[in-house]
Amino acid sequence: MTVSILVPSSLVREAEDKREATRKIGYVARAATIFNVDRVTIFPDEAGENRWEGDFVETVLRYAATPPYLRKEAWGKRDELQYAGILPPLRTATQTGSESDDSESIRQGIVTEVGPDGRVRVNCGLQHPISLIVPPSMESPGVGERVTIRISSRRPVRAKIVDQAPPGFAVERMDLPEALGREDAGFRIATSRHGEALSVGRLGTLAGRIQTDGATIVFGAPDRGLVEIFGVEEAEIAAHRSGIWDTDADAPRVESGAPSRFDLWLNAIPNQGSKTVRTEEALFAVLACLTLKE
Numbered sequence: 001m002t003v004s005i006l007v008p009s010s011l012v013r014e015a016e017d018k019r020e021a022t023r024k025i026g027y028v029a030r031a032a033t034i035f036n037v038d039r040v041t042i043f044p045d046e047a048g049e050n051r052w053e054g055d056f057v058e059t060v061l062r063y064a065a066t067p068p069y070l071r072k073e074a075w076g077k078r079d080e081l082q083y084a085g086i087l088p089p090l091r092t093a094t095q096t097g098s099e100s101d102d103s104e105s106i107r108q109g110i111v112t113e114v115g116p117d118g119r120v121r122v123n124c125g126l127q128h129p130i131s132l133i134v135p136p137s138m139e140s141p142g143v144g145e146r147v148t149i150r151i152s153s154r155r156p157v158r159a160k161i162v163d164q165a166p167p168g169f170a171v172e173r174m175d176l177p178e179a180l181g182r183e184d185a186g187f188r189i190a191t192s193r194h195g196e197a198l199s200v201g202r203l204g205t206l207a208g209r210i211q212t213d214g215a216t217i218v219f220g221a222p223d224r225g226l227v228e229i230f231g232v233e234e235a236e237i238a239a240h241r242s243g244i245w246d247t248d249a250d251a252p253r254v255e256s257g258a259p260s261r262f263d264l265w266l267n268a269i270p271n272q273g274s275k276t277v278r279t280e281e282a283l284f285a286v287l288a289c290l291t292l293k294e
Contacts, residue, residue: 023086
């Protein structure tokens with residue numbers, strides 16, 4: 001079960017400067033971490049981009065998702081990261097044992113050297129890079145690639161590379177149709193104030209569907225929601241009613257048209273008191289509801 005969120009390349013279009021843009025992206029990273037999102041995908045919205053476009057959004061998000069002990073080696077100094085110091089700490093939960101030395105933890109490492117006999121040297125935030133064997137189930141990683149490390153002891157160091165995704169979320173850029181067409185896309189939701197209102201009665205049905213199938217949840221940009229991004233009329237959204245609430249209805253059918261390419265257009269803040277809800281605010285409001293368990 002995979003939960004993905006999609007945000008447009010115009011995510012920080014209204015930011016007054018690079019510092020403000022960085023801060024807003026930090027809130028997106030925090031929301032993704034708090035609610036255990038698996039992927040954050042940036043889809044193109046060139047018409048809505050301002051000074052801080054997709055490359056900037058991607059770089060800052062990737063930096064935020066990088067553990068602090070790897071950031072210097074992985075990123076060095078880049079212009080996009082001028083204000084990276086204001087990013088909020090993510091403190092991604094790791095699978096940690098009861099030892100005070102953080103034993104049995106899962107963490108990321110960066111390959112610094114590829115040696116013979118299936119061994120690589122990995123920087124994983126310990127005092128020195130360590131030499132580890134690549135599992136037979138994995139292809140040998142190259143220098144600079146990231147791997148997942150399970151540390152069972154720090155004194156003495158006992159660790160191994162494991163064939164699994166590291167804690168936290170992945171960051172990628174992808175066209176929207178491609179992202180929605182993935183095998184693990186799950187239930188496809190477009191967030192919009194023009195969508196079907198979420199209610200207490202409907203929440204259980206929707207949350208249960210997401211727990212079973214996973215979800216891909218798409219958000220718009222400030223002052224440029226999905227209706228504006230897709231160039232559709234509000235009436236088209238209203239006409240595309242989901243059958244998820246009706247137990248006798250067939251499963252929603254996803255087609256290529258803008259309204260119908262989603263299983264559901266959802267208004268998760270039906271009583272909003274502000275004319276607009278910023279993207280980073282919508283992330284917290286929507287994910288808090290949709291990640292509830294039955």
